[in-house]
Amino acid sequence: MDSENVLVGVIGGSGLYHLDNLTFVKQVNPETPWGFASSPISICSLPSGARVAFLARHGPHHTISPSAVPSRANISALKSLGVRAILAFSAVGSLREEIAPGSFAIPTQIIDRTKGVRPASFFEGTSVVAHAQFGDPFSMKFVRWLEGKVEKALADEGRGVVLHKDKCVVCMEGPQFSTRAESIMYRAWGGDLINMSALPEAKLAREAELSYALIATATDYDSWRPHSEAVTAAEVFKTLQSNADTSRHVAATILDELHLAALQGDLLSEEVGSMRFSIMPMKGEQNAEDIKKLSFILPKYFAST
Numbered sequence: 073m074d075s076e077n078v079l080v081g082v083i084g085g086s087g088l089y090h091l092d093n094l095t096f097v098k099q100v101n102p103e104t105p106w107g108f109a110s111s112p113i114s115i116c117s118l119p120s121g122a123r124v125a126f127l128a129r130h131g132p133h134h135t136i137s138p139s140a141v142p143s144r145a146n147i148s149a150l151k152s153l154g155v156r157a158i159l160a161f162s163a164v165g166s167l168r169e170e171i172a173p174g175s176f177a178i179p180t181q182i183i184d185r186t187k188g189v190r191p192a193s194f195f196e197g198t199s200v201v202a203h204a205q206f207g208d209p210f211s212m213k214f215v216r217w218l219e220g221k222v223e224k225a226l227a228d229e230g231r232g233v234v235l236h237k238d239k240c241v242v243c244m245e246g247p248q249f250s251t252r253a254e255s256i257m258y259r260a261w262g263g264d265l266i267n268m269s270a271l272p273e274a275k276l277a278r279e280a281e282l283s284y285a286l287i288a289t290a291t292d293y294d295s296w297r298p299h300s301e302a303v304t305a306a307e308v309f310k311t312l313q314s315n316a317d318t319s320r321h322v323a324a325t326i327l328d329e330l331h332l333a334a335l336q337g338d339l340l341s342e343e344v345g346s347m348r349f350s351i352m353p354m355k356g357e358q359n360a361e362d363i364k365k366l367s368f369i370l371p372k373y374f375a376s377t
């Protein structure tokens with residue numbers, strides 16, 4: 073196995089600022105056409121010698137608010153290291169009684185409640201138009217593979233953390249939490265979980281032809297329960313630390329196998345090549361600057377001269 077190859081990237085969310093249960097190798101901070109990532113990227117080595125990349129979505133000291141996360145730089149920086157699959161973690165509110173704070177979920181759907189203030193496409197501001205397939209916003213092969221592995225890791229050491237599957241996450245703008253009326257409306261819409269970070273991350277991973285899945289860690293019941301206090305940051309903080317410890321355990325347990333699966337390729341086969349027919353045919357002269365920029369993320373389709 074080529075231990076220099078970094079095929080798997082991990083994005084840590086609120087509470088998860090490092091994977092210090094893995095062996096730290098070095099930090100890198102590649103500049104991308106969309107600037108620098110939220111944090112320098114830590115390269116860590118796994119027991120097999122394989123390497124993974126870790127980046128903290130809100131910065132190592134949580135200084136970046138959800139609306140300001142440089143997601144294009146994050147995704148393109150990971151891709152520039154050779155990453156093919158991204159495992160993202162996110163602290164979420166629960167919109168369902170049965171998803172108790174402290175439990176984990178792997179969502180399969182997203183409802184977009186961001187407000188258009190986040191750059192959400194690598195093609196934005198360029199002369200190239202592309203429409204990525206996004207009906208299944210997470211990589212389903214990867215999701216199905218993860219479910220079994222994460223469920224097993226959560227049962228380890230008597231942790232007894234429950235894993236919920238096939239859930240729908242509402243991604244809201246923030247930074248303020250939802251009103252009670254919004255929280256109730258999201259439940260009526262079919263939302264099960266709520267966060268502020270699934271988008272545009274998942275969209276950008278799709279545009280970059282990277283496999284992407286999210287492990288959602290529930291911290292609170294948001295604001296829909298009639299006889300409970302509405303969510304506060306203090307409420308979220310109560311479970312953030314233990315959820316982050318569990319997330320680190322899950323990562324350490326599954327990353328070697330994930331690296332191997334990424335190396336074998338089948339797990340990632342849905343995304344590779346998926347943008348080929350999403351890019352509108354370009355007639356006439358192509359804007360050289362734009363092509364150069366896009367070649368950073370999709371060199372197969374945009375040959376930089």
Ligand SMILES: CSC[C@H]1O[C@H](OP(=O)(O)O)[C@H](O)[C@@H]1O
Nearest residue numbers: 085086138162163267268269308
């Ligand atoms: C700290 S509560 C709200 C905050 O937490 C989640 O962050 P992340 O998804 O990065 O774990 C949520 O999306 C909000 O950004």
Ligand SMILES: Nc1ncnc2[nH]cnc12
Nearest residue numbers: 163164165266267268294
């Ligand atoms: N209730 C909530 N709403 C939005 N994002 C969250 N992250 C954690 N809890 C949340």
